[in-house]
Amino acid sequence: MNRIRKLQGPALILALLALLWIIVILVLLVLKPSVFSLGTVTTILQFSTILALVALGQAIVILAGGAGIDLSVGGIVSLSAIAGMLAMKLGLPSFLLPPACIIAGAALGAFNGVLVTKLSILPLIATLGTFFVYSGLALALTGGAAQSGVPSWLLIWGRGVFSGIPVPFLTIAIPVFAIAGIVLMWTAWGRWIYAMGFNERSARLVGIPVDRARLILYSLSGVLSGAAALISLAWLGSGRPNIGQNLELESLTAAMLGGIAILGGRGGVGGVFAAVMLLVTLKTGLLQLNVNTVWQVGIVGALLVFVLLADRLSQNWR
């Protein structure tokens, strides 16, 4: 018990999330042993993939401080998916669909970055604005209709399962998280991000190109959302103008739950990954137990308050 009390920051959050995750699993095991099959694992990972990528983008933007937040991620996912499909309808060769989605995401993210860094608009307001612009544009371009015609080779990748693990999760989510973790922990780049989140003024004084770095981070968040859009296409077989619905708040919840400090400079991608897993496992578990979905929203909220409270209290103990 004492050892847990000594944990702080990311380590405490990770321990807490792991503990909560084990509790969820145990409760499930007791109430419904039949849940535990490879199929359930596949389901959880399948529904985690998109959220994990978007939450990672959200996390790095918040981590870099300057009141950074990206409320437009859901809009970017919707619009990149639609942009890719429409480009293909206009004659883009189908093998260019993956880069098209990712480039669209990068461009939309970069636009956020320009608003925030060059025009100095508060990120909350800038990305709230672009959220409405992007998701509105996705609906307007399609009239609300789903865009079919995803090439079948992409479906093989998107719906494939390799020893219980969905292929998109294996080939995109895991590598991306590994790279992000390594960059943040062991490179100068990673240190810069923490430094500018922790104290922007000092970061500028020691010569870190804060604005340029931030612009790149917003673009990266866009790239990750574009990748999420691509996965949604490959998995569902059609581009839907509202596919990114609710992702902005869910990704924010995952980032906060994962121990990213809202003011930046503190937290790690491991926590974000654990938080995504916990959220999706919890949701799956409640669904398997046929708990009314109305309750699930409240339970996720209560969980967020609880974890943040634990984090807060641990700082007071110091």
Added chain:
Amino acid sequence: MLKHIRKALAISALSLAVSTAAFAQDKPKVAFVPQLIGIPYFNAMEAGGNRAAKELGVDFIYSGPVDTNPVDQLQIVQNLIDQGVNAISVSVLDASSIAPVVEAAKAKGIKLFTSDSDAPDSGRAVYVAQATDEGLGNTIIDELVKRVGEDAKIGIVSGEATASNLNAWIGFMQKQAAAKYPKLKLLEPQYAGGTAERAAQISGDLMAANPDIKAIIAVASTTCPGVAQAIETAGKIGSVIGAGYCSPNTARSYLKSGAFGFTVLWDPAQLGYLTVWAGKQLIDGKAFEAENKVPGFDNPVTYDATKGILLLGPPAVFTAENVDKFDF
């Protein structure tokens, strides 16, 4: 610490024993996944489903998303498949998204079918239809023309822009208007999402922008109160009439105040009943016949084998005169 763990283990073992005892009954399970929970329409379907479950001897599971998000709905369906529910019916939010789960269900030998809203090319086992989309679209236009005449401007307020059933009805309204009433002018449909407030705002704007508008059609059941409220607030009762696909309980006060001329719908409780009945037939491996006798139904239920559609019956028109005979 160890003591705690031992205690926890003992408790879990105990509850495991209790829960297995509780789950020991072996009735076939039929699930229905609505587009949205907590609205009267799907509540009525749930009630009908529960009644059928009791009478037909099956377990009925009712679970749906809290807002109209197709991925959330997909996740619920996927989890029902993982649970091994015998038959799953879905009121599809987005026809294209259902394809992956249909495959997953087939792989596990689960009967997946649609009810209330269809996904025609998904490979579903059957579609339990409330009424044909064509019948619904035509009825509302025909009834409106009876009231406002052929030379009229009519607004359309729908729910989600992506809901396939709503879009199909709008399509048939436009077709019927173009084919039978060339002078009728249908405005571009407006989408209010799931809220009545937004529908009220849109309807208010429609009336302000088109002073000569004669009627507004509320396509989604959630938009009816908004449209009616807007007509009442604007003081246009008598000069603009509302109409739509909403339940008698939702529309009763508006039908009586005159803000609504009529509504077109079916009985969702019967639809819920028929859905569970169809699930039971599929589980039992019984084929549908061209005309099926369903307990509690006055008329036999028709089945269209080429399209795979089980049809509840013709749509009903509710007006101020007959609305009190219904309660849903």
